[in-house]
Amino acid sequence: MKNKILISILLFTTIFFKLIVKASEFESPYSRTKNGPPLTNIIHKVNKLWLYDWLKDPKHYNPDAKMPNLKLNNEEIIAVMSYLNSIADEKFPKVAWKDFLFKKDEEMTEQEFEEMDKLYSKGKAVWGQSRCSICHTIKGPEKKLVGGYVNLHVGIDLSKINTKINRNWLFHWIKDPKNYFPDTIMPRYRFSDEEIRSIVEYIMRDAVFTQEKSQDETQKEIVFSKDSAMIKNGKTILELSRCVVCHDIKGIKELLPVNKNSKQVQIHGFDKLLYDVKCMTCHNIKGKGGTYAPELTYAGSKLKEKWIESFLQTPDIIRPLLQQMPKFNLTESEAKIAKEYIKKNFLTGEVKTIPKFSIDNSKIENGEELFYKKGCQSCHQIGPKGGVLGPNLSEIGDRLESEFIFLHLKNPHRFKPDAVEPNYGFSDEEAKKLTYFLMGLRKKE
Amino acid sequence: MGINLLDEKIIILVIFINFSICSKVDSTIPEDIEAGKKIYEKNCQYCHGITGKGDGHAADFLNPKPRDFTAGLYKIRSTPSGELPTDEDIFNVITKGMPGTSMPEWSNISEKQRWQIVSYIKTFSERFAKEKPPQQISSGKEPTFNSQSIEKGKKIYKRIKCFLCHGDEGKSDGVITTTLWNEWRIPFYARNFTKAWTFKGGNTTNDIYRTISTGMNGTPMGSYEEHLTSEERWNLSHYIKSISKEEIFKVILKSKFVNGSIPYGADDPYWESSDYMTVPLTGQITVSPRWQNSSIDSITIKSFYNEKEIVFLFEWDDRTENTLIKETINNINFDTSFPKIILQPQDEVLSDAVAIQFPLKAPEGQKKPHFILGDSENPVNLWKWSADSKETKEIIASGFNSSIYIQDLEKQNVEVKSIYNNGKWKVLMKRNLRTDDDQDITFEKGKLIPFLIYIWDGSNNEKDLRSSISSWYYLVLEPSTPVKVYVYPSLAFILAIYVEFLIIRRIRRKK
Numbered sequence: 001m002k003n004k005i006l007i008s009i010l011l012f013t014t015i016f017f018k019l020i021v022k023a024s025e026f027e028s029p030y031s032r033t034k035n036g037p038p039l040t041n042i043i044h045k046v047n048k049l050w051l052y053d054w055l056k057d058p059k060h061y062n063p064d065a066k067m068p069n070l071k072l073n074n075e076e077i078i079a080v081m082s083y084l085n086s087i088a089d090e091k092f093p094k095v096a097w098k099d100f101l102f103k104k105d106e107e108m109t110e111q112e113f114e115e116m117d118k119l120y121s122k123g124k125a126v127w128g129q130s131r132c133s134i135c136h137t138i139k140g141p142e143k144k145l146v147g148g149y150v151n152l153h154v155g156i157d158l159s160k161i162n163t164k165i166n167r168n169w170l171f172h173w174i175k176d177p178k179n180y181f182p183d184t185i186m187p188r189y190r191f192s193d194e195e196i197r198s199i200v201e202y203i204m205r206d207a208v209f210t211q212e213k214s215q216d217e218t219q220k221e222i223v224f225s226k227d228s229a230m231i232k233n234g235k236t237i238l239e240l241s242r243c244v245v246c247h248d249i250k251g252i253k254e255l256l257p258v259n260k261n262s263k264q265v266q267i268h269g270f271d272k273l274l275y276d277v278k279c280m281t282c283h284n285i286k287g288k289g290g291t292y293a294p295e296l297t298y299a300g301s302k303l304k305e306k307w308i309e310s311f312l313q314t315p316d317i318i319r320p321l322l323q324q325m326p327k328f329n330l331t332e333s334e335a336k337i338a339k340e341y342i343k344k345n346f347l348t349g350e351v352k353t354i355p356k357f358s359i360d361n362s363k364i365e366n367g368e369e370l371f372y373k374k375g376c377q378s379c380h381q382i383g384p385k386g387g388v389l390g391p392n393l394s395e396i397g398d399r400l401e402s403e404f405i406f407l408h409l410k411n412p413h414r415f416k417p418d419a420v421e422p423n424y425g426f427s428d429e430e431a432k433k434l435t436y437f438l439m440g441l442r443k444k445e
Numbered sequence: 446m447g448i449n450l451l452d453e454k455i456i457i458l459v460i461f462i463n464f465s466i467c468s469k470v471d472s473t474i475p476e477d478i479e480a481g482k483k484i485y486e487k488n489c490q491y492c493h494g495i496t497g498k499g500d501g502h503a504a505d506f507l508n509p510k511p512r513d514f515t516a517g518l519y520k521i522r523s524t525p526s527g528e529l530p531t532d533e534d535i536f537n538v539i540t541k542g543m544p545g546t547s548m549p550e551w552s553n554i555s556e557k558q559r560w561q562i563v564s565y566i567k568t569f570s571e572r573f574a575k576e577k578p579p580q581q582i583s584s585g586k587e588p589t590f591n592s593q594s595i596e597k598g599k600k601i602y603k604r605i606k607c608f609l610c611h612g613d614e615g616k617s618d619g620v621i622t623t624t625l626w627n628e629w630r631i632p633f634y635a636r637n638f639t640k641a642w643t644f645k646g647g648n649t650t651n652d653i654y655r656t657i658s659t660g661m662n663g664t665p666m667g668s669y670e671e672h673l674t675s676e677e678r679w680n681l682s683h684y685i686k687s688i689s690k691e692e693i694f695k696v697i698l699k700s701k702f703v704n705g706s707i708p709y710g711a712d713d714p715y716w717e718s719s720d721y722m723t724v725p726l727t728g729q730i731t732v733s734p735r736w737q738n739s740s741i742d743s744i745t746i747k748s749f750y751n752e753k754e755i756v757f758l759f760e761w762d763d764r765t766e767n768t769l770i771k772e773t774i775n776n777i778n779f780d781t782s783f784p785k786i787i788l789q790p791q792d793e794v795l796s797d798a799v800a801i802q803f804p805l806k807a808p809e810g811q812k813k814p815h816f817i818l819g820d821s822e823n824p825v826n827l828w829k830w831s832a833d834s835k836e837t838k839e840i841i842a843s844g845f846n847s848s849i850y851i852q853d854l855e856k857q858n859v860e861v862k863s864i865y866n867n868g869k870w871k872v873l874m875k876r877n878l879r880t881d882d883d884q885d886i887t888f889e890k891g892k893l894i895p896f897l898i899y900i901w902d903g904s905n906n907e908k909d910l911r912s913s914i915s916s917w918y919y920l921v922l923e924p925s926t927p928v929k930v931y932v933y934p935s936l937a938f939i940l941a942i943y944v945e946f947l948i949i950r951r952i953r954r955k956k
Contacts, residue, residue: 068624071620239672240609240672242621245665253526255664257663
C-alpha cells in the first residue's frame with residue numbers, strides 16, 4: 001500500500017509541476033503558431049470549385065489575400081486537392097436540413113417561403129445583436145464597406161462567403177470554432193442550435209454574401225483522383241511549397257517548432273473564457289492583446305462587481321459613438337467566474353491610498369453645481385440631456401467604484417494616457433464633490 | 446505486501462520523468478564541460494546569452510539572431526533533417542564561423558578549447574542526452590562540374606520549386622519569402638544565391654550539397670534527400686554555385702572614358718564591359734537613431750564618362766519594391782522571438798531610396814568630410830534618388846546635427862533612370878562633369894574623388910539616418926588614352942626591328 005501512495009504522490013507532483021508551468025500567463029491572441037487554418041478537413045469546409053480557383057490564384061478571390069500565388073498548373077492543383085481529399089476525416093458530422101432550404105426563393109411554395117423567411121429574419125437579427133460586423137467586413141455590391149470596424153485584420157471579408165463554404169461546415173464552425181481551428185480568433189458565441197440555423201440561413205441566402213459567377217466557371221467539374229501516384233504527387237507539391245509553415249496538414253512533416261500548448265492543455269475558469277471568447281482580440285491586459293476596446297488591466301479597481309456580472313451577460317451601450325461589445329450570451333456562472341477573477345486580479349494599488357467614500361445625499365447638490373459649471377454635460381449625458389462624446393453617466397454610480405471616480409477626476413490620463421477627457425486640475429475638494437455627485441447617479445429602483 | 450514488478454517499473458519511470466525535468470545528464474567528461482563553460486562565458490555569452498537562449502546583450506542588435514542552444518535546432522549539419530548535429534559539425538561552425546552573420550571564426554582559440562566549448566554547448570539542450578548520436582548522411586560521388594551539370598541543375602531548380610522562396614534568379618525574392626515578411630512579419634529570409642559570401646554553411650559545391658541534403662533545422666528550408674537523388678542534388682549545387690558571385694572588393698572605382706555618347710539606360714548592354722566594384726554596407730550605428738538591423742548589405746557600382754558627362758549605375762538586391770509612402774491599416778510587427786506577432790496599427794510603409802555623397806570639392810590630401818552627412822567645415826553634396834517620386838534630388842548637408850536642405854530647382858543637375866526587376870533595383874544617375882553651381886563637385890580626370898553610399902529599404906522601415914551606409918571610397922576618372930600612346934611604342938618597335946635587321950645584315954656581309 002505504501003508504494004501505491006508513494007507512486008500517486010510522485011505522479012501527482014509530476015503533473016502538478018507541469019501544470020504550474022502553464023499557469024495563467026496571458027497569451028496574446030495574435031501570437032499564433034500558424035496563421036493559416038488547418039487543411040486536414042478543408043474538403044469538408046469549402047466547395048471544390050472555390051478551392052480550385054483559390055489554389056490557382058488567391059488574389060483572384062480576394063485581392064487582399066495573405067496567401068501567395070504558388071503558380072501551380074492545373075494538374076498540380078488536382079493532385080494537391082486529391083491529397084487533401086485523402087487525408088480528410090471520412091466522417092464529418094452532418095446536420096439535417098429541411099430540403100426546401102436548398103431551393104432558391106422563387107422555387108419555393110408559399111408555405112416554404114414563409115418558414116424560410118421567418119428563419120432568415122431571425123438570423124439577420126441575431127447577426128445584428130451579435131455585432132458580427134465589428135470584425136467582419138462585407139464589401140457590398142458597389143464595393144462599399146459594411147462593417148469591419150476593428151481594422152486589425154481580425155475577421156475575414158465575408159462578401160462572397162456563400163460561394164466558398166457549405167451550410168454543414170458553417171453550422172459546426174459557429175457552434176464551436178476552436179474545434180475546427182484551435183488557434184482561431186473567432187469567439188464561441190453561446191448560441192442555441194436554432195439560432196445557429198437561423199444565422200446560417202441568413203448568411204447562405206442574403207445577396208450581400210453572394211457574388212455572381214461567370215457562366216463558364218460554374219460548368220467546370222472537378223474530380224478528385226483516388227490514384228495513389230497522384231495523391232503522392234499532391235503530397236510532394238504541398239511539401240515543396242512549404243504549405244506547412246502556415247497550415248496544419250495531416251501527414252506533412254513540420255519544419256518549424258510548433259507550439260501545441262493551446263490544443264493540448266486542459267484549461268479552466270477564466271483562462272478557458274479568455275480562450276473561448278478571445279476577449280484579448282480587442283481588450284488589452286498588461287500590455288498584451290488588442291487596443292481596440294478599453295484596457296482591462298485595472299478593471300477590478302474600476303468596475304463594480306454587480307455591474308460586471310450583468311454587463312457580461314447583456315452588454316449595454318456605454319460609449320454611443322464607438323463600437324459596442326458583442327453579445328456572447330455568457331451564462332450566469334461564466335459571468336460570475338469572470339467577475340471574481342477580475343475583482344481579484346485586475347487591481348491597482350493606488351485605489352487603496354484614498355479613503356472610502358460613502359454615499360452622502362447632502363453632498364450631491366454641490367457636486368451637481370460643479371458638474372454643470374465646468375461644462376461636463378457637453379460631452380457626457382445624464383438622463384436625456386448632454387453630449388455623446390463621453391460615456392453616458394446616467395447610471396455611473398452603479399458602474400464605477402467611487403475611489404476610481406475620484407482618481408480619474410484628479411487625472412483622467414492616469415490609467416489611459418491618450419484619453420480624450422481634458423485634465424481640469426481639480427483640487428481634492430472639487431474632485432470629492434464631483435465624486436459624491438456621480439456616485440449618486442444610480443438606476444431608479 | 447512486497448513490491449511487485451510493475452510498481453517497481455512505474456517508480457523508476459516516475460523518478461526518471463521528475464529527474465529529467467530538474468537536471469541535465471551528459472555523457473561527456475565533467476571537467477571538459479566545466480572548462481568549456483568558462484570559455485563560453487568569456488567569449489560567447491554576449492550574443493548567445495548566459496543560459497544559451499540566444500538572448501545575450503548584443504542579440505537585439507544582430508540580424509540574423511544568435512542561435513538559441515536550448516532548442517537543440519542546428520542549421521549547419523551533416524545529419525538528416527530534424528536530427529542533432531555531430532560534434533564535428535558544431536566544432537566546424539565554431540572554427541569557421543558563419544558567413545553572412547555576426548558569428549566570427551574562432552580559430553584563434555586552441556583546438557582543445559573549441560572541443561570543450563562543444564561539450565558545454567551540448568548541455569544546453571536535453572536532446573543531446575536523450576537522443577542517439579546521429580548518423581551522417583552519405584554524399585555520393587560528385588559529377589564533374591561543367592555546363593551540362595549546371596544545365597541539369599537549373600531544370601531541377603525549377604522542378605522542385607526552389608524559386609518559391611529563393612526567387613526566379615536566386616535573389617531571395619520568391620513569393621513565400623516576400624509573403625512571410627511583408628504580410629506576416631515572420632523573419633525568415635531565403636538566402637540570396639547571387640551573393641556567395643553570405644552562404645551560412647559555406648559556398649563550395651560540397652557545402653551547398655550538404656545544405657540541400659540536410660536542410661536547415663528550424664527554418665522553412667527542409668531536406669531534399671527524399672525528393673532528389675544524390676546526383677540531382679549535386680547538379681543543383683552546381684547550378685547554385687554557377688549563379689553565385691564572389692565579392693569584388695576594391696577601394697577605387699575606375700570610370701572609363703567613352704568616345705561619343707555614354708550609355709544612358711539601366712539595361713544598356715554596354716554596361717557589361719564596365720569595370721565594377723561591390724561596396725559593402727552596414728547599418729548606421731554612429732549617430733542616434735542607431736540602426737543595427739539594416740537589410741541591404743552591398744551595392745554594385747559602375748561608371749563611364751565622356752568629354753561632357755559622367756554616369757553611374759547602382760545595382761542592389763532588394764526583395765521588395767517599395768515605391769509608395771502610405772499608411773497601412775493592417776500592419777503587423779513582429780517580436781523577435783518567432784512566432785509571436787504583435788499588432789501595431791498605423792505604422793507606415795516607406796519608400797526605397799539610394800544616395801551617393803560627394804564632398805563639395807575634391808580634397809587635397811587625405812582629409813575627407815565626416816562620413817555621415819559631412820561636417821560644418823566640409824559640407825557634402827548628396828544625390829538622393831527615391832522610389833516614390835523616381836526623381837533624384839541634390840541635397841546639401843553639413844553635419845548630421847545641422848540642417849539639411851534640398852537645392853533650388855535651377856541647381857538640380859542630376860538626371861536619373863530606374864527600374865526594378867526580379868528582386869533588383871537598377872538606378873542610373875547622370876551629370877555634367879562641370880556645372881555652374883559652386884556647390885557641385887567638379888569631376889577632373891586622374892583625381893581621386895571620395896564618395897559614399899546610403900541605401901534605404903522601405904520594407905525594413907528605413908528612412909533618414911536609419912539607413913545602410915558605406916565608408917568613403919574613391920572614384921577616379923581614367924584619363925582617356927591619346928593616340929600618341931599607341932603610335933610611339935609601335936614606331937619604336939618597328940625602328941628597333943629595323944636596326945636589328947641592319948646589324949644582322951652587316952654582320953652577314955662581313956662574313
